[in-house]
Amino acid sequence: MNGYILINNKNLFWGKFIIMNKKIKYLGITSAMLLATAPIAAPVINSTTETVVQADTNDVNQSDVNKWLGEIKSTINLTKNSSLITNEEIGTYYVFGSDGLFFMYASDLTPEESMIVNSGDSFFKHFNDNSNGDDTFFNNYQYGVIITATATDNSVSGNLIKDQANELLSEGKSVTFHLSLRHTQPAEAYSWDSFINEPVLGTKDVVINPAKSETSNVKAPGTGISELFESSVNSTVYDDNGKATTITLPKTSVWNVDRQMNINGTIFYRVANNEWVKKDDGLAVTLNETTVNTNKQASLYTSQGKKVTNRALAKNTPWYSDRMATINGQTMYRVATDEWVMADDIK
Numbered sequence: 001m002n003g004y005i006l007i008n009n010k011n012l013f014w015g016k017f018i019i020m021n022k023k024i025k026y027l028g029i030t031s032a033m034l035l036a037t038a039p040i041a042a043p044v045i046n047s048t049t050e051t052v053v054q055a056d057t058n059d060v061n062q063s064d065v066n067k068w069l070g071e072i073k074s075t076i077n078l079t080k081n082s083s084l085i086t087n088e089e090i091g092t093y094y095v096f097g098s099d100g101l102f103f104m105y106a107s108d109l110t111p112e113e114s115m116i117v118n119s120g121d122s123f124f125k126h127f128n129d130n131s132n133g134d135d136t137f138f139n140n141y142q143y144g145v146i147i148t149a150t151a152t153d154n155s156v157s158g159n160l161i162k163d164q165a166n167e168l169l170s171e172g173k174s175v176t177f178h179l180s181l182r183h184t185q186p187a188e189a190y191s192w193d194s195f196i197n198e199p200v201l202g203t204k205d206v207v208i209n210p211a212k213s214e215t216s217n218v219k220a221p222g223t224g225i226s227e228l229f230e231s232s233v234n235s236t237v238y239d240d241n242g243k244a245t246t247i248t249l250p251k252t253s254v255w256n257v258d259r260q261m262n263i264n265g266t267i268f269y270r271v272a273n274n275e276w277v278k279k280d281d282g283l284a285v286t287l288n289e290t291t292v293n294t295n296k297q298a299s300l301y302t303s304q305g306k307k308v309t310n311r312a313l314a315k316n317t318p319w320y321s322d323r324m325a326t327i328n329g330q331t332m333y334r335v336a337t338d339e340w341v342m343a344d345d346i347k
Helices: 062-072 087-093 114-118 163-168
Strands: 004-006 010-020 023-026 075-077 104-105 143-151 175-183 200-209 223-231 235-238 244-249 254-263 264-271 275-280 282-293 298-300 307-313 318-327 329-336 340-341
Touching: 062 175, 062 200, 087 104, 104 298, 143 163, 163 175, 163 254, 163 282, 223 264, 282 329, 298 329, 307 340, 318 340
Parallel strands: 023 307, 075 200
Antiparallel strands: 004 010, 010 023, 104 143, 143 175, 175 200, 223 254, 223 282, 235 244, 235 275, 254 264, 264 275, 282 318, 298 307, 298 340, 318 329, 329 340
């Protein structure tokens, strides 16, 4: 059967599905299955060259605009327990195929919004603490926010693409998010491109500072390493003695690891001072945005090395990948949420 892939409610890719008993061999994957992967031919939107057209903003309350922008923090200092941007947040808010654009409704930056409340230590919920409790723009989808991110120290030129913000924060560098609040009419407020050409009501820069390294005269346990660790499950955090704490790292969150230790044969990775996770709860990844092309019908595997039995990638098809890892001794590329293809199966 044939079907469309929808990214942020926009039709960007036509995929062909082939049913094999209850297995699916596909040339396209539905967006719900994807790590928020973009089709290779997605349109490119350049935020620096947008054409601004006038819109009817008669129903815009400028005092509410100023109030909402005032609630957005100018500086956020991450702590050792703060999560970086999760894959779910990237899949929801990042505009794939764009020049580093994020989009969300103003209500997504209101803490009472259900998605923010239920998402645990969400990265973006820190932007607005709704300190006065007035819920400005709560559940109001006529207000959208176009966001770009840049390296505060200009060590990376241009807008940051997806995981680059996580990478810089993991390296101890600050990232600045540039928020542009816009408004459109109710009948048009259905996706990011309904707002991209609307007049800017106001802007706000949010500087995200990485968690500070903690120093101590006490020698830290284990040995030093340098890894980027992605949690495959909701990972329990342990202390320096291997005792479980009440802290849990969200599934798919990414953490910088600086030490490892062995307790009774179990390898632990340190993600913060006196906070460790089991190595087997995730995997070390290398950020690597690329397009992989299958050289045959390619099997898919989970991050834990288990073969996906009901899906495969068709021969001679291109797939977007954002990272690579070694799984069961094999180099693999991620092409969807917890779905990886072996390097031997691509050109």
